Amino acid sequence: MTDRRNDLTAWDRNHFFHPSTAMGAHARGESPARTIASGEGVYITDTAGRRSLDAFGGLYCVNVGYGRQKIADAIAEQARSLAYYHAYAGHSTEASITLARMIIERAPANMSRVYFGLSGSDANETNIKLIWFYNNILGRPEKKKIISRWRGYHGSGIMTGSLTGLEAFQKNFDLPRSPILHTEAPYYFRRADRSMSEEAFSAHCAEKLEDLILAEGADTIAAFVGEPILGTGGIVPPPQGYWRAIQAVLRKYDILLVADEVITGFGRLGTMFGSDHYGIEPDLITIAKGLTSAYAPLSGSIVSEKMWNVLVEGSDRLGPIGHGWTYSAHPICAAAGIANLELIDELALVDNVRVTGAWFRAALDQALGDHIHVGDVRGEGLMAAVELVEDRDDRRFFDPARKVGPAVVAAMLEQGVIARAMPQGDIIGFAPPLCLSREEADQIVAATLHAIRQVLG
Ligand code: PMP
Numbered sequence: 001m002t003d004r005r006n007d008l009t010a011w012d013r014n015h016f017f018h019p020s021t022a023m024g025a026h027a028r029g030e031s032p033a034r035t036i037a038s039g040e041g042v043y044i045t046d047t048a049g050r051r052s053l054d055a056f057g058g059l060y061c062v063n064v065g066y067g068r069q070k071i072a073d074a075i076a077e078q079a080r081s082l083a084y085y086h087a088y089a090g091h092s093t094e095a096s097i098t099l100a101r102m103i104i105e106r107a108p109a110n111m112s113r114v115y116f117g118l119s120g121s122d123a124n125e126t127n128i129k130l131i132w133f134y135n136n137i138l139g140r141p142e143k144k145k146i147i148s149r150w151r152g153y154h155g156s157g158i159m160t161g162s163l164t165g166l167e168a169f170q171k172n173f174d175l176p177r178s179p180i181l182h183t184e185a186p187y188y189f190r191r192a193d194r195s196m197s198e199e200a201f202s203a204h205c206a207e208k209l210e211d212l213i214l215a216e217g218a219d220t221i222a223a224f225v226g227e228p229i230l231g232t233g234g235i236v237p238p239p240q241g242y243w244r245a246i247q248a249v250l251r252k253y254d255i256l257l258v259a260d261e262v263i264t265g266f267g268r269l270g271t272m273f274g275s276d277h278y279g280i281e282p283d284l285i286t287i288a289k290g291l292t293s294a295y296a297p298l299s300g301s302i303v304s305e306k307m308w309n310v311l312v313e314g315s316d317r318l319g320p321i322g323h324g325w326t327y328s329a330h331p332i333c334a335a336a337g338i339a340n341l342e343l344i345d346e347l348a349l350v351d352n353v354r355v356t357g358a359w360f361r362a363a364l365d366q367a368l369g370d371h372i373h374v375g376d377v378r379g380e381g382l383m384a385a386v387e388l389v390e391d392r393d394d395r396r397f398f399d400p401a402r403k404v405g406p407a408v409v410a411a412m413l414e415q416g417v418i419a420r421a422m423p424q425g426d427i428i429g430f431a432p433p434l435c436l437s438r439e440e441a442d443q444i445v446a447a448t449l450h451a452i453r454q455v456l457g
Contacts, residue, residue, distance in 0.1 A: 008047065013028075038067075039054070042432055044066060061294035062294050064293040070339050071340055083331070088324055088328075092329070098334070110281070111303070116298065117328060119299050120286060121156050123300055124286050127284045128160075131144075137310055143221065147182070148181075151233025162176055165182045166424060184209075186205050186239055189376040198240040202244075202245045213249070223256040226246070227261070232422065232423060235378070259274065265291065266290035266291060268381050268434065270350060270353040277380070283306060292333060295336040296332055298336070352435065354381070359441055363442060373392070373452065382431065405428060412448060417444055419448065
């Protein structure tokens with residue numbers, strides 16, 4: 001067994017090009033490598049037999065937890081009966097039709113159709129094309145620019161990497177800047193003027209957006225893209241009144257709104273969609289992760305009635321839409337999605353998020369709220385973050401070179417709990433499976449407190 005494990009690690013370092021990894025350090029064996037063998041509930045076990053509570057649900061995606069027999073059976077059954085057929089030219093499978101209906105039944109009001117993809121990135125690429133197509137159909141070829149927020153995360157493709165407002169995903173690749181613009185992140189804790197109330201900061205963000213629209217010309221701005229809660233940018237819930245203020249600006253200038261619900265879709269915030277939670281009325285919704293709980297890769301763009309009607313009119317005039325993936329609506333992934341959505345209902349997981357999420361948040365506040373190096377504890381549902389600071393009174397951040405966040409996360413792992421060191425700032429992120437129990441929530445909080453004390457005293 002040990003030999004086999006050593007072989008695997010060597011093959012990994014020699015042959016496997018990992019995403020988002022320090023390539024040289026990994027290849028040279030200077031950074032830890034971990035091979036995961038199995039998962040059950042909120043736990044994963046690696047090939048060395050070490051078990052960890054996965055308080056990040058993989059990458060905020062294993063929402064129903066690991067090891068669900070029902071989804072495994074649905075995948076196997078679909079593979080046996082029909083592993084694949086495409087969705088071009090009006091073809092479907094029973095699974096893809098059923099899943100599309102289930103998604104629309106659960107989606108916010110006025111959503112009409114689902115276009116299926118494989119990843120959050122490709123779904124956002126689809127959204128961008130649909131937005132451009134929409135404005136071409138409407139005879140507004142100049143209305144093409146898309147605004148997202150600094151710290152927004154929308155994918156790693158060519159356009160979606162540009163849409164993502166995190167430097168690491170853009171620099172070194174010469175991604176196209178145009179026609180993407182970025183506006184201020186609704187990051188209340190890091191606001192420049194600390195005397196601002198949440199409402200005032202929301203008004204400030206909306207003003208910044210309006211200034212940008214006016215500077216560029218409203219007839220050049222097609223859409224605004226945002227996650228209901230900033231995810232990879234730091235797990236940052238919006239300040240009070242943010243979405244109301246932003247939507248008022250977008251309506252004023254006839255700008256489409258894309259809610260990127262790749263993380264928040266299907267229950268993470270204690271409502272089926274984050275849009276329900278914040279009163280967002282999107283024209284497009286991006287879904288992925290929680291759609292199948294990552295048992296199979298599947299994403300979607302949910303298109304509103306308003307956009308759908310225009311797209312249909314355009315297609316009647318211009319011909320079939322020239323946009324498709326071989327694996328759009330892949331039946332095995334759709335079967336996984338159906339079983340996953342059924343499980344979310346059967347296990348009342350959205351209710352569990354509300355109850356256990358509140359418990360988890362209260363426990364985090366109680367354990368960490370007064371710690372001198374904890375600047376902010378924040379979250380919604382089962383998505384939370386702890387932001388560490390050098391000095392909480394004058395909100396001084398640690399020198400990034402100290403890598404305090406990664407050190408705390410490493411210390412947590414030693415205690416058998418996986419959290420994520422968010423990429424910008426010393427931010428410890430949590431997004432556990434939605435089936436988390438109170439005992440498991442307490443275990444995460446205890447490990448966090450212990451690790452912070454160990455690293456920072
Ligand atoms: N949008 C959001 C909000 C995301 O969090 C992510 C992935 N973390 C994506 C899009 C991209 O999804 P994928 O990695 O599946 O391409």
